[in-house]
Amino acid sequence: MSDQAQALRELIKAQSAPNMNVITVTGAKGGVGKSSVALNLSIALNKRGKRTLVVDMDLGLANIDVMLGTKTEYDLLSVIEGSRDIHDIIGTGICGVKYISGGSGMEELVNLDETAVGRIITQLLCLEDVADTIIFDTGAGISEIILRLISASNDTLLVTMPEPTSFMDAYALVKIMSQRKINPNIKLIINKADTEREAQSAAEGFISIAEKYSGIAIKSLGYILNDEHMVRAVKLQVPLLVSFPASKAARNLELLADTYMDIKTIDETGLMGFLKRLFGGQ
Numbered sequence: 001m002s003d004q005a006q007a008l009r010e011l012i013k014a015q016s017a018p019n020m021n022v023i024t025v026t027g028a029k030g031g032v033g034k035s036s037v038a039l040n041l042s043i044a045l046n047k048r049g050k051r052t053l054v055v056d057m058d059l060g061l062a063n064i065d066v067m068l069g070t071k072t073e074y075d076l077l078s079v080i081e082g083s084r085d086i087h088d089i090i091g092t093g094i095c096g097v098k099y100i101s102g103g104s105g106m107e108e109l110v111n112l113d114e115t116a117v118g119r120i121i122t123q124l125l126c127l128e129d130v131a132d133t134i135i136f137d138t139g140a141g142i143s144e145i146i147l148r149l150i151s152a153s154n155d156t157l158l159v160t161m162p163e164p165t166s167f168m169d170a171y172a173l174v175k176i177m178s179q180r181k182i183n184p185n186i187k188l189i190i191n192k193a194d195t196e197r198e199a200q201s202a203a204e205g206f207i208s209i210a211e212k213y214s215g216i217a218i219k220s221l222g223y224i225l226n227d228e229h230m231v232r233a234v235k236l237q238v239p240l241l242v243s244f245p246a247s248k249a250a251r252n253l254e255l256l257a258d259t260y261m262d263i264k265t266i267d268e269t270g271l272m273g274f275l276k277r278l279f280g281g282q
Ligand SMILES: Nc1ncnc2c1ncn2[C@@H]1O[C@H](COP(=O)(O)OP(=O)(O)OP(=O)(O)O)[C@@H](O)[C@H]1O
Pocket: 027, 029, 030, 031, 032, 033, 034, 035, 036, 037, 058, 063, 138, 139, 140, 191, 192, 193, 224, 225, 226, 227, 228, 230, 231, 232, 234, 249
């Protein structure tokens, strides 16, 4: 190959926008199934040819670590402090699931000075080498970093259970986004439904009320039935799609992944676009 052809190829590679999909899984309420969705969806998307990375933002219990039965030695805080490289903190679990523990580093992200922001952006950009889909698993509640992530991501997966308290918390989150004029590209997931019928009417009810009072468009991504296998998978520390692939909930999750592939929001600004939005604080 001529030097010129090689140079041209490198130029195209450098200029082509990387196809990066950033998803934030949230739900405001605790225990609705956010981590279960984040982890199993990452496995389902891997099966569909995506290279996913889960970022665990939970400060309390390290959910993703526990669900995979593995532990990383360092978390995002060591990258923020400059003592570790981003590649040093990526853990690999069963089936090659890749994940990062945010640890206390996640909350720090909103208070960094300019030098630290520059350093962390440079580090985070390296994630393009390992992933084309990043899934943020948020903890319970609504914090500043969660709102920033939602506004910077391509898609927000809003997980709720078909019961009033869970609905109220999810609705409160939608309302804040509307007040802040955030365009969250919400895809709703009804988790722990007793029947398909219950899930469908819950989704329709939530979407019509939330859209009417917030003005934010919400799409239904699907539902997951209440399934004891989900709890057993957590106890076994082997994700449901691996431990009980034929279970009802696993089949629901596979369908969710198919639907997500069909309706995901494409963002051509790539990881750099996401990071600019995250640190620009819009
Ligand atoms: N579809 C389901 N059927 C039955 N149990 C489920 C289902 N989804 C999740 N669970 C169980 O509910 C519990 C909480 O799930 P999970 O940890 O995924 O929720 P979370 O929203 O991430 O919680 P937290 O707010 O504490 O981070 C776990 O024991 C999990 O196994």
